[in-house]
Amino acid sequence: MDIFDETDLDRVDQGGFGGPPLNEAWRRCCARLRAELGDDVFNSWFGRLALVSVGSGQARLSVPTKFLKSWIDTHYVGHISVALNAEFGPVVQILIFVRCSAPLEPAKNPPTESVTAAKAAPKSPEPGGDRGPAERRSASRPSAAPTFGDALTGSPLDKRLTFSTFQVGRSNELAFHAAKRVADHNRGGTPAFCPLYVHSAVGLGKTHLLQGVAHTATSQGRSVIYLTAERFMYGFVAALQAQTSIAFKERLRTIDLLIFDDAQFLQGKAIQAEFGHALNALLDAGREVIVAADRPPNDLESLDERVRSRLSVGLCVEIGVLDEPLRLKILEARVAAARMVEPHFEVSPTVLAFVARSIRSNGRDLEGAVNRLRAHCTPTSPPLTVEMAEAAIRDLIRTHEPKRVKIEDIQKLVASHYSVSRADILSSRRTAAVVKPRQVAMFLAKMLTPRSLPEIGRRFGGRDHTTVLHAVRKIEALLQNDPTLRDTLELLKRMLQE
Structure with a gap:
């Protein structure tokens, strides 16, 4: 092709x-x-x-x-x-x-610069009238290659995502206080964490927390860059094209605080290597770094192993599923914000409690529920009832998803059940007291997680995938004639999935 x-x-x-x-x-x-x-x-x-x-x-x-x-x-x-x-x-x-977003006029010698270079600088048209043809022609052509500043301006911040609007509950309390410590850190002192790594499923507040740090640190006069993985990759490629990669690297290493979001999307060996070098340089210089992703560092299989190792050194915090009291707090805050725009928008505590009880997924669905309720609440409409709310948010009510089982949890639970340590399971010891728990843990990892055999082997002390396959087949054979082992595995499965 x-x-x-x-x-x-x-x-x-x-x-x-x-x-x-x-x-x-x-x-x-x-x-x-x-x-x-x-x-x-x-x-x-x-x-x-x-x-x-x-x-x-x-x-x-x-x-x-x-x-x-x-x-x-x-x-x-x-x-x-x-x-x-x-x-x-x-x-x-x-x-x-x-494709080109601005009209181009034909020319005998069209410019050779990449269209991407013209789009690198953000557009900020002046209000109050259209521009003339000469000005449009000037705007359609890049006057120069994108500068380093254009390549690393950082991702835009949402002024609404601050610490004051972040709702704190049991599931995110540790992450919130850790982020506050990083945001309030005094320049020149010892960093609070090296680095802080926050992970959670989508819609649980990672980006809100990171942008809250960026707003607070910026207000203190610190040099802060908030980057998504996509923005970092674009900036790196743009710097290479403009032959400003040295300036790109130097600028990235001189900031006080790097906030990096969506690390799971970081791809490409050269880009990952540059991110790893920048991460090492910042941490070695005593600077602050916060990284967020949708899973722990060791679960980012596509990420370079050295980067995963460096991310695992600092404080790794998970934001858990929003419990019902926290969901209710989020809904109340959203409704209060909506009433600033629409004073007639009234939602009774009973309706809010129903929505908080019904939507268990994430904060984005809660915000979507408030928007649907706003659409059903007009100055002339009757007060919202539970029945009306149920009809409005029906598409957002999802069945409860089963808990995602982690290999680390399997190893810890199996080790505790068989009275051995997790280090024993990961070691090269081949005594009977260790081999059977290890094989049971490998079997459960294959049954309860989507990980491949090579990945499971790597997580069990760097073993080959054939070792994992042998363990799975061994346990399957034992289950045919060992009812005690069947009961043990069923018990362990229930404990892991609860």
């Missing part, structure tokens, strides 16, 4: 790619990609990918930046090909180009 680099091909604008049939087929392709790759990957890399046309065995797609085009070309063009073939039949060529 041929991949063509056609920057700004045919000057196609972002909107209006084909008629409804083409759009509907592309939506089905996107559904296939989302199902295959998962929501996180799809939202990160395919949300701004658009299908322009398909015909004669050729598909043309567009993206807003050259970095996004390069990443999709390198990692996901095969997945796109499969999805397009399923909808349109054989597609021999895929052309991915960078």
Whole structure:
């Protein structure tokens, strides 16, 4: 399959790619990609990918930046090909180009700079009238390569996400106080944690907490950069293209506080290596670092092992599932904020308690519930009842998901049950008192977690996947004639899944 680099091909604008049939087929392709790759990957890399046309065995797609085009070309063009073939039949060529958001006028000697360079600087049009043709031409062309400052300006902060609006409960209390210590740290003193690592499932407040740290530290005059993994990768690639990578590295190493979000999306050996070097330089210089992800450092299999090891050295804090009292506090705060805009918006304590009891997933769904209640509450409508609230939030009420079992929890529980230590299970000892618990733990890890055999072996003291396979088959054979072992495994499974 041929991949063509056609920057700004045919000057196609972002909107209006084909008629409804083409759009509907592309939506089905996107559904296939989302199902295959998962929501996180799809939202990160395919949300701004658009299908322009398909015909004669050729598909043309567009993206807003050259970095996004390069990443999709390198990692996901095969997945796109499969999805397009399923909808349109054989597609021999895929052309991915960078679309232009501003109109360009034809010129005899078109500029050779990348379109990405023109988009690196944020647009800030002056209010009060349109610009003239000469000014539009000037704005459409990059006057110079992106500077280092453009490459590492940091991700934007939401002014609403501060410590004062963060609701504290049992599940996030430790993470909140640890973040406050980092935010209030005096420059020149010993860092509170080296580094602070916060992890949780989506929608439980990681980003809110990190942005609260950024706001507080910035107000104290400290040099702070808040970066998502996507922004860091874009900045690194932009610095390489502009030949300002040395300035990029120097700037990153001189800040007082680095706040890094969504570390699970950090990909690419060169990018991970640069992040690892920056992390080491900051920590060795006594600077503060906060990193957040959706799982513990050791579970980030795609991340370089040296980076995982350095992240594991500091304080690792998990934000747990929101309990009902905390969910109620979040709802009350959201309703109070909504009433500042709409004074007629009234929700009774009974309705709030029902919503807090019904929605157990995350804070984003709670905010969505408040928005739905606002839509049903008008100045002329009757007061909200539980029945009305139930109808409004029906799509947000989800069945309770089973607990995610971790290999570390399996090892600790099995070691405690068999009166051995977790270090014994991970060691190379081959006595009967250690071998059986080790095999039981490997068997449970295979049954209760999505980890592969090589990954399980690595988590059990760096063993080969064949050792894990032998342990699983050994326990399966014993279960045929050992009712005591069957009862033990059932008990351990229930304890791990409760």
